[in-house]
Amino acid sequence: xxxxxxxxxxxxxxxxxFTAGRKPVRAVDGVDLSVARGEVVAxxxxxxxxKSVTLRTILRLHNERRTKMEGSLLVRGSDVLKMKxxxxxxxxxxxxxxxxxxxxxAMDPVYSVGQQIIEVIxxxxxxxxxxxxxxxxxxxxxVRIPSPERRLDAYPHEMSGGMRQRAMIALxxxxxxxxxxADEPTTALDATVQVxxxxxxxxxxxxxxxxxxxxxxxxxVAVEVADRIAVMYAGxxxxxxxxxxxxxxxxxxxxxxxxxxxxxxxxxxxxRLPAIPGSPPDLANLPPGCAFAPRCALxxxxxxxxxxxxxxxxxxxxxxxLRTDATTQSLAAADVSA
Amino acid sequence: MLIYxxxxxxxxxxxxxGVTLVxxxxxxxxxxxxxIAVLPPDASEQxxxxxxxxxxxxxxxxxxxxxxxxxxxQGDLGGSIATNRPVATEVFKAVGNTLMLSAxxxxxxFALGTFFGFVAGYFRDTxxxxxxxxxxxxxxxxxxxxxxxxxxxxxxxxxxxxxxxxAGPGGSDAWAxxxxxxxxxxxxxxxxxxxxxxxxxxxxxxxxxxxxSQEFIAGLRAKGLSEFGVFKHVVxxxxxxxxxVMGIQLGYLLGGSILIETVFSWPGTGGLLNAAIFQRDLPLxxxxxxxxxxxxxxxxxIVDVVQTLLDPRIQRS
Numbered sequence: 001x002x003x004x005x006x007x008x009x010x011x012x013x014x015x016x017x018f019t020a021g022r023k024p025v026r027a028v029d030g031v032d033l034s035v036a037r038g039e040v041v042a043x044x045x046x047x048x049x050x051k052s053v054t055l056r057t058i059l060r061l062h063n064e065r066r067t068k069m070e071g072s073l074l075v076r077g078s079d080v081l082k083m084k085x086x087x088x089x090x091x092x093x094x095x096x097x098x099x100x101x102x103x104x105x106a107m108d109p110v111y112s113v114g115q116q117i118i119e120v121i122x123x124x125x126x127x128x129x130x131x132x133x134x135x136x137x138x139x140x141x142x143v144r145i146p147s148p149e150r151r152l153d154a155y156p157h158e159m160s161g162g163m164r165q166r167a168m169i170a171l172x173x174x175x176x177x178x179x180x181x182a183d184e185p186t187t188a189l190d191a192t193v194q195v196x197x198x199x200x201x202x203x204x205x206x207x208x209x210x211x212x213x214x215x216x217x218x219x220x221v222a223v224e225v226a227d228r229i230a231v232m233y234a235g236x237x238x239x240x241x242x243x244x245x246x247x248x249x250x251x252x253x254x255x256x257x258x259x260x261x262x263x264x265x266x267x268x269x270x271x272r273l274p275a276i277p278g279s280p281p282d283l284a285n286l287p288p289g290c291a292f293a294p295r296c297a298l299x300x301x302x303x304x305x306x307x308x309x310x311x312x313x314x315x316x317x318x319x320x321x322l323r324t325d326a327t328t329q330s331l332a333a334a335d336v337s338a
Numbered sequence: 339m340l341i342y343x344x345x346x347x348x349x350x351x352x353x354x355x356g357v358t359l360v361x362x363x364x365x366x367x368x369x370x371x372x373x374i375a376v377l378p379p380d381a382s383e384q385x386x387x388x389x390x391x392x393x394x395x396x397x398x399x400x401x402x403x404x405x406x407x408x409x410x411x412q413g414d415l416g417g418s419i420a421t422n423r424p425v426a427t428e429v430f431k432a433v434g435n436t437l438m439l440s441a442x443x444x445x446x447x448f449a450l451g452t453f454f455g456f457v458a459g460y461f462r463d464t465x466x467x468x469x470x471x472x473x474x475x476x477x478x479x480x481x482x483x484x485x486x487x488x489x490x491x492x493x494x495x496x497x498x499x500x501x502x503x504x505a506g507p508g509g510s511d512a513w514a515x516x517x518x519x520x521x522x523x524x525x526x527x528x529x530x531x532x533x534x535x536x537x538x539x540x541x542x543x544x545x546x547x548x549x550x551s552q553e554f555i556a557g558l559r560a561k562g563l564s565e566f567g568v569f570k571h572v573v574x575x576x577x578x579x580x581x582x583v584m585g586i587q588l589g590y591l592l593g594g595s596i597l598i599e600t601v602f603s604w605p606g607t608g609g610l611l612n613a614a615i616f617q618r619d620l621p622l623x624x625x626x627x628x629x630x631x632x633x634x635x636x637x638x639x640i641v642d643v644v645q646t647l648l649d650p651r652i653q654r655s
Contacts, residue, residue, distance in 0.1 A: 056556070059559070061560060085564070085565075089562045089564055091562070092559065092560055092561060092562035093560060093561040093562035093563075094562060098557075098560040100553060100556075100557055100560075102553065105552065105553040106553050106556070106557040107554055108554045108557070108558065108571050109554070109575070109651055110575055110578075110648070110649055110650060110651070111571070111574070112650075119561070120563075123561065123562050123563060123567070124562060155650040155651070157650075158650075171561070
């Protein structure tokens with residue numbers, strides 16, 4: 001690539017604060033993230049890390065009366081946070097669309113699945129009902145739903161979990177979006193169905209050249225689908241980089257902790273599964289320094305005093321940690337011992 | 339679908355039979371002499387016996403019951419003891435008037451109730467919601483016969499805009515679609531609509547608030563639908579339950595409007611029941627209760643069928 005193309009999605013210093021409760025909750029705190037055309041980025045983190053909130057902010061799905069959004073969120077150069085209702089309506093479902101975690105809950109229970117797909121097509125394109133239905137049928141074939149003609153008239157509750165998620169994918173792809181947001185699309189599914197859905201998503205992403213942000217708490221899934229991984233903790237991206245780099249040489253103590261908690265086949269039986277001590281911080285009551293410091297074995301006084309700024313440790317690999325010196329050393333030590 | 343409806347109709351048959359039995363038992367278990375209204379105070383024992391035989395009150399209860407059912411199935415509800423007119427004619431005329439009044443009241447209550455409910459649900463926990471909820475609580479709590487009298491004092495006695503009593507000009511007791519009759523229905527219908535309005539508003543508010551908090555609303559927004567587009571989905575999700583509540587309210591109004599019909603001298607079943615009870619007019623009482631109960635059963639049947647048509651999640655088998 002000679003000329004670097006402008007990223008299709010640029011998130012700059014995004015903060016999201018929920019103001020409904022007694023104390024404002026800063027769920028997302030200064031997130032920067034760019035996604036190139038055709039790239040898949042996995043947002044990895046545990047519950048409450050702000051990964052889903054970030055994702056939903058891209059479509060502005062939060063209740064705006066109770067949410068404060070700061071920073072900028074550019075999709076093809078125009079700021080979603082400044083869009084008027086009409087522009088937002090044109091963006092949603094057409095340029096950017098979303099797959100939800102639980103398709104059973106994310107689809108209207110009293111409309112058939114086909115009607116819901118036809119609705120989104122006709123919302124964005126001036127086509128007849130018959131034409132839209134033909135397209136929906138084609139989409140169903142594309143996501144490999146068996147006997148698609150009959151399934152179009154089925155209601156969400158009449159389908160199995162895997163089938164519903166396929167229908168949800170068909171719905172999301174109905175208007176040929178450029179960016180697909182996937183919010184834990186396999187979490188609610190059986191393990192065997194998960195794999196099928198992941199394979200389908202990867203195949204469609206390749207064919208359609210989609211840019212994807214894939215939210216998950218499962219490192220295995222992230223490695224499977226993503227080009228880059230962004231690890232979130234307490235509303236911040238603490239480490240981001242190419243999959244290989246982040247998995248092989250994790251530099252943030254939290255990422256290292258996450259990787260060591262994976263129960264691997266090779267692990268000796270009878271050994272305790274390592275866990276990260278403590279629990280995620282209360283977002284309404286964050287410590288002044290690094291949010292991970294209270295749980296971090298490497299933390300020193302500097303960590304507790306000031307929030308770390310991003311440090312580039314490798315090509316495209318950025319970490320928000322003041323103790324990268326220590327993590328680098330231990331990585332080197334591990335290399336020697338291996 | 340047709341099979342489902344047929345099945346539902348078959349299911350209502352035992353209910354109807356039970357209703358007739360309860361209705362018959364209630365009327366006969368109540369104390370009092372049914373002939374007291376027609377017999378002169380100084381009637382002889384022999385005359386009393388003759389009348390007992392004439393009306394069939396001397397027979398055993400089960401025989402009376404079976405004879406009554408058999409005739410009722412053929413559309414004959416017997417004759418009124420007090421007026422000697424056929425009960426069926428009396429009842430159906432009154433039911434027509436009551437149905438008219440209840441339907442208009444339910445319509446008003448449903449229109450206002452869904453409006454308040456939607457507004458409150460959409461603006462949950464705001465001043466608008468609080469005011470709408472307050473109105474619905476007032477609607478449910480206010481004694482409606484009292485409200486009826488207040489309305490009569492304001493609009494009939496003081497302002498003289500609307501008539502205070504009756505169903506039509508000159509004591510007419512048959513409904514007609516003209517201004518003279520419509521004027522008569524305004525006050526009783528408004529009075530009667532207050533309770534269903536409150537109940538429907540509260541139900542719809544809770545439904546709308548619950549639906550708006552569901553994930554699929556975010557799903558619809560993520561598709562790019564406008565607020566109005568989302569609203570249409572909210573309406574379709576609210577409709578089955580809202581209509582069911584409306585149907586049940588209409589049923590209650592059909593049977594429970596004695597007080598309002600008395601306040602406004604409305605020639606409906608309320609007045610008829612009232613008269614029948616005080617005169618111990620057993621055939622009239624029995625017939626009226628039976629017809630009202632049948633209406634209630636049929637109404638519930640219609641509600642069930644409509645609900646099944648609207649909500650695909652309800653089993654059709």
